[in-house]
Amino acid sequence: MKFSWTLLNNLINLQNIKFEHFQEKLILSGIEINEIKYNDKDCDKIIDLSITTNRKEICSILNLATEISSIFNIPIRIYPIKFKEAFKNTSRDNCNNINSISNNILYYRLHYIKYTRINKTPQWLLNYLKIHNVNITSDLFQNISKYIKLKWSQIFYTTEVVNLPHILNKLKIIHKSTSNENNICSKFISYTDKHKDAIKNNRKTQILIFVVYNTKIENNTFNSIDFFENAYIDTLKLISSFTECSINKSYYEYNYNDLMQLDNKVIINKQDINTILGPIKQTKFQFLSTETIFNILTQLNFVPQYQRKRKEFITTIPSQRYHDLKRKIDIIEEISRIHEFRNFLEKLPVKNSRGTTSKTYLKIKKIRHTLRELGFHEVINCCLINNKNNISNKINLQNPITKEQKELRSNILENLINNYKNNKKYQNEHIEIFEIGKVFRKNEEKCYIEEQYLAGLLINPQFTRNKWSDQPNHASLFHAKGIIETFLEKINSKTILQKISPHEDFRHIRNTISSFHNHKRIGIYNKLNQVLIGIIGQVKHNYIDEISNNKEKNIYIFEINLQKLSKTIYKNNHLNYIIKPYSNYPSVTRDISIKINYQKSINDIINTIINANNKLIESVEVFNEYNEIMLKSRSIGLRITYRLNNRTLNNKDILNIDSNLQIIVDQLQRN
Incomplete structure (x- = not known):
């Protein structure tokens, strides 16, 4: 919009201000000058201003003079006869x-x-x-x-x-x-x-x-x-x-x-002004002083009032600025505009303290990194699926977009199996994938539960070979078990892999257990409290028949509750090893053979032997095992090492060792 410099001077005296300084201040205050033309005939300057949408009230000489009066702190020549x-x-x-x-x-x-x-x-x-x-x-x-x-x-x-x-x-x-x-x-x-x-x-x-x-x-x-x-x-x-x-x-x-009721009041806290505008470049004051803020608000015709106890400024917005000055931030922007933005520090404040990262996030990050090191590729699937299993605690959507996405998934394994199907179509048989995602279920009280799980699928027809001249073979269940054990060891998880007890509570894993072979599955337990946190095993036969015409049986899957797995992961802040000197005295070794029931645990036998003579026994190792399937029994060979730290074992000690061993062997064979 164009304005006459002569007509502008009729309302406000700008004769003592250099025109170059006038241009600079006007631009710094947010009013851009597009063009300046000199009218020699009338000895006048024509100023073409670019008015932004938030300052559309500057549509007359009076309003421009009022704005210039606020910027340069020069009074207007006319006497205002206030209508109100x-x-x-x-x-x-x-x-x-x-x-x-x-x-x-x-x-x-x-x-x-x-x-x-x-x-x-x-x-x-x-x-x-x-x-x-x-x-x-x-x-x-x-x-x-x-x-x-x-x-x-x-x-x-x-x-x-x-x-x-x-x-x-x-x-x-x-x-x-x-x-x-x-x-x-x-x-x-x-x-x-x-x-x-x-x-x-x-x-x-x-x-x-x-x-x-x-x-x-x-x-x-x-x-x-x-x-x-x-x-x-x-x-x-x-x-x-x-x-x-x-x-x-x-x-x-x-x-x-x-x-x-024309007055429009806005209350601003001084702390908010300091927080938003930040410090100024002067060395005497770190922030704008209360007096400076008050003078700027007065210069803007906001009729300020300062509440000393509350440290608040009460401002009255002029009627011509109702349309763009409505919030606290608008008034603070006006203060910075008059004081000029270049007088404030441009650098952001340096924050020395670093934000804390969630421990769970760090553990999940380590899990992802470890699985990638072991050759797995991460996949991401949608949580909306069509569960094929008849699950009682599934969660249905009220208004699904498609029939294929009408339920929230109750396990991740179905998505991974579908990933295998798609890869099988393109003759990609080497698949080692994992996913970390959420599953949803309802408990007995019909409450919705959202949990995070880790699941994976492994099929590799060229995983191993017995000899270098032999053809490569599929990975077996023991290979898959070894990979999971390596993974758990790398993330420092205190877990054990053992047979799932028939008396195990399957309520929290019933959406997953149906995907595994009944006799080819291994439980992953928390070593401290023996809580089942996951399962690893072979895919069930009905899944195999559906996936492959060749009825492949070497597809292995695993699923672990991520929250329960996270509780088993510990940091190696210090070593748990006990440092003690080696004994300089010779040891005595005894080999025994015990015939026991095939369901008897070897760990129980070793603990029984150690508890019988704990001071003398240095180690107990299994060196042989023979199973008699027809008789439902097995023979185990154990090697027991005896040693003392302060002296050599004498004949009396050896006689006691032999007699104690005979008693233990008789007791174990009777049980």
């Missing part, structure tokens, strides 16, 4: 309060003008209109109206008396259906009706209409309430100067309640 203060001391009983017009009108005023002659529009006024690219007409009243709008951002209308009801209805001042006799407009219209004949004979009659809208409602209208009377006085002066006329007294009405 004119009615503060008026008794409500004696005033004309609006009761029949639109709620968005604060005030309107009517004048009855009789003129005998109208002069031409003066050249200086036409020059100002040309500078701002305003269309010029032959009607003096219209040209004056455009000039007033350009200078004061106020609008007035002129019309003939006959057209008064129509234009009042168009401006939403009064409706055609209004029949209130106490209304000023009604009285004014009735007066014109009585003198209709006189008006017809004298066509040199105009009605002057001033209207002020509520800027909170009329977003497209920027009526400056504080300077309305100045615009009104300037209009009457121009009309009386360029016409020979008589102007009657004014008829006016105003909306008292809305007029008294």
Whole structure:
């Protein structure tokens, strides 16, 4: 938008400011200058400004002068006649309060003008209109109206008396259906009706209409309430100067309640200002002082009040800034704009303390890294599937997108098996994949449970070979078991792999157990509390028949509860080894053979032998085993090493060892 430098100086004195400094300050405050033209004929400068959408109230010389006054802290030359203060001391009983017009009108005023002659529009006024690219007409009243709008951002209308009801209805001042006799407009219209004949004979009659809208409602209208009377006085002066006329007294009405509630207050805490703007470049003060903030708010015409106890600034937003100053951050931005952004430190504050990373996240990260080292590839599948197993605790969706995604998955293994099917179609038989994801189920109380699981699938037809000349073979269950043991050892998990007890509680794994072969599965247990945390085994036969026409039986899968696995992982903060010196005395070795039931645990036998003579026994090892399937028994060969740290074993010690061994062997064979 274009503005005249001369007309701007009529409202604010900028003679003592260098034009280059004026340009720099204006740009730093957020008002960009597109172009500057010099008019040699009128000795004027034309400033073309780029007005942003949040500052669209700068549409007149007055509003630009007000903004410049705030930036340079220079007072405006005119004396502001505030519209609101004119009615503060008026008794409500004696005033004309609006009761029949639109709620968005604060005030309107009517004048009855009789003129005998109208002069031409003066050249200086036409020059100002040309500078701002305003269309010029032959009607003096219209040209004056455009000039007033350009200078004061106020609008007035002129019309003939006959057209008064129509234009009042168009401006939403009064409706055609209004029949209130106490209304000023009604009285004014009735007066014109009585003198209709006189008006017809004298066509040199105009009605002057001033209207002020509520800027909170009329977003497209920027009526400056504080300077309305100045615009009104300037209009009457121009009309009386360029016409020979008589102007009657004014008829006016105003909306008292809305007029008294124009103030828009925003409360800002000083700590918020310091936090958002940060420190300044000066060395004396780290942040803006309270006095500086107060002076800037006063410079912006916000009429600030400072609450010392609460450390808060109470600001009153000017009426022309209602549309863009509504929040605390808007006021803080205005403070930084006036103080200039370049005066604040550009560096972000250095934070020495580092944020903490979740232990669970670090453990999952280590699990992913370890599985990748072992040759597995991570896959990601959708949690929405169509469970093929008849699961009672599955969770159905109320409005599924497709039939294939109508339930939340109860295990991850089905997705991994589907991944294998897709790879099988493209003849990719070497598959080692894993996934970490969420599964969903309902417990006995019908409560929804969301848990995180780790699952994997392994099939490799070229995993191992007995001799270098032999053909490579599929991985076996023991190979898969060895891979899982290596994985658990690398992540430092205190777990053991052992046979699943038939008395095991399968409630928390019933959605998974159906995918495993009944006799080819191994449980993964927490070593401390013997809680089942996962399963590894071979895929069930019905899955094999569906997957492959060749009925492959070397597909191995595993699934582990990630939360329970995380509880078994410990950091090696210190070594758990006991340092003790080696014995310098010779040892005595005894080999024994025990025939036991095939269901008897070897660990129980070793513990029984150690507990019988704990001080002398150094180690117990299994060196041979022979199973007799028909007799349901097995023979175990054990090698027991005896040694003392302070002396050599004598004959008496050896006799005691032999007798104790005989007693233990007899006891174990009887059991």
